[in-house]
Amino acid sequence: MPTLVMKFGGTSVANLDRIARASKRVAVEVAKGYDVIVIVSAMSGKTNELVGWVNETSPLYDAREYDAIVSSGENVTAGLMALRLQEMDIPARSWQGWQVPLVTNSAHSSARIEEIPTDNINAKFGEGMKVAVVAGFQGISPEGRITTLGRGGSDTTAVAFAAAFDAERCDIYTDVDGVYTTDPRITDKARKLDKIAFEEMLELASLGAKVLQTRSVELAMRYKVRLRVLSSFEEPSDDAGTLVCDEEEIMEQNAVAGVAYSRDEAKMTLISVADRPGIAAAIFGPLAEAGVNVDMIVQNISEEGRTDMTFSCPTDQVARAEKAMADAMASGEINYHELVTDNGVAKVSVVGIGMRSHAGVAAKMFASLQAEGINIKVITTSEIKISVLIDRKYMELAVQALHDAFELEKAA
Ligand code: ASP
Ligand code: MG
Numbered sequence: 001m002p003t004l005v006m007k008f009g010g011t012s013v014a015n016l017d018r019i020a021r022a023s024k025r026v027a028v029e030v031a032k033g034y035d036v037i038v039i040v041s042a043m044s045g046k047t048n049e050l051v052g053w054v055n056e057t058s059p060l061y062d063a064r065e066y067d068a069i070v071s072s073g074e075n076v077t078a079g080l081m082a083l084r085l086q087e088m089d090i091p092a093r094s095w096q097g098w099q100v101p102l103v104t105n106s107a108h109s110s111a112r113i114e115e116i117p118t119d120n121i122n123a124k125f126g127e128g129m130k131v132a133v134v135a136g137f138q139g140i141s142p143e144g145r146i147t148t149l150g151r152g153g154s155d156t157t158a159v160a161f162a163a164a165f166d167a168e169r170c171d172i173y174t175d176v177d178g179v180y181t182t183d184p185r186i187t188d189k190a191r192k193l194d195k196i197a198f199e200e201m202l203e204l205a206s207l208g209a210k211v212l213q214t215r216s217v218e219l220a221m222r223y224k225v226r227l228r229v230l231s232s233f234e235e236p237s238d239d240a241g242t243l244v245c246d247e248e249e250i251m252e253q254n255a256v257a258g259v260a261y262s263r264d265e266a267k268m269t270l271i272s273v274a275d276r277p278g279i280a281a282a283i284f285g286p287l288a289e290a291g292v293n294v295d296m297i298v299q300n301i302s303e304e305g306r307t308d309m310t311f312s313c314p315t316d317q318v319a320r321a322e323k324a325m326a327d328a329m330a331s332g333e334i335n336y337h338e339l340v341t342d343n344g345v346a347k348v349s350v351v352g353i354g355m356r357s358h359a360g361v362a363a364k365m366f367a368s369l370q371a372e373g374i375n376i377k378v379i380t381t382s383e384i385k386i387s388v389l390i391d392r393k394y395m396e397l398a399v400q401a402l403h404d405a406f407e408l409e410k411a412a
Helices: 016-031 046-057 063-070 072-087 119-126 154-164 198-206 214-223 279-289 315-330 361-371 392-405
Strands: 003-008 035-040 092-095 113-115 131-135 138-140 146-148 169-174 195-197 227-231 242-245 258-274 297-299 306-314 338-351 378-382 385-391
Touching (some): 016 035, 016 072, 035 072, 046 063, 046 072, 063 146, 072 092, 113 154, 119 131, 154 169, 154 214, 195 198, 198 214, 198 242, 198 338, 214 227, 258 315, 258 392, 279 297, 279 306, 306 315, 361 385, 361 392
Parallel strands (some): 003 035, 003 169, 169 227
Antiparallel strands (some): 138 146, 297 306, 378 385
16 A cells, blocks of 8 residues: 555644544545555644743753653644544554654754654554554654654654655645745735745745744655645645645746745844954854854955954844854954944845756846845845845835746746
């Protein structure tokens, strides 16, 4: 029998009615002849509640107990879904991570998956079981302790199971009906994409399109797991949702697949630092140690042995960055004239694998921002992405203008 992995996120299993609805979806696939592995999240809001209880009880908690507690929401949904399927006369049972056993490393609260043996579950399929309902987000460490994979981690559980069981596809059921050319709240011209390449999805996921956990897309790309993102709130159909797949499966590539944004960015400039070997290491080493996620970096041309260094980071890390730089100055590691912070910027990016073969994408992007009178403060590029920092107050306008310029309303 071919295997299908179906993952239901928190809103798709938020209460008993929704679990019943999701179970009907599973029944449709069972009727088509699949052996189905269902990965479930906790009911929506549950994990947040559990995290809150941990923090209230022990602010400097033991991470092993944190994992024991916050993994429990998934156990409940797995058992309930198995019961619901049994009520529908579908042979099903639940698995917690340790029962598989899904083995991870010992990095509690952000563990990495090391192994998923298939024999245990396959043996049950061999005995006539039709659905294995597995609690997402959790595993067991080599020391025998319960681990979790980081928030949003059941996406990663689902992709890892699809890879381990060589599943035909991994369907991710969520509360949006697919991946869009941009955020539909910013422009009603946003269109759902039928297909998107792994690499594009990776850029869009890490740029803040919160559909899939970034790690799950990395894993899908590595093991070539075809992923489908679709809504559990709409009627089932074979071409529903968005297929995240290898770029070879996408025939016509537009230059740009989507426009992404990140609202709460800050731009920080160290004015007049000595331009000498090791200066970048002396700046970005302490920033990394302070836990600042530096994104863009620009170093100016130097004049008389001094230069300006600009970088961007999330606004809520500005205080940490300022302290790290002040400390580095005090200890004599670096010497700068002034640190200037601009807390009012946003990042807007265009993403597309078609950029590799289409010329003029950057020029078109800059021209359309110019036409709106939007000043660009920092530019960075990669093979399939161009990002700019602009004043936050123009963010929506920029997204709309770029969506128009690349004619994304015609995308499908
Ligand atoms: N329940 C976990 C969370 O809320 C894992 C998941 O749903 O993916 O982060
Ligand atoms: Mg999620």
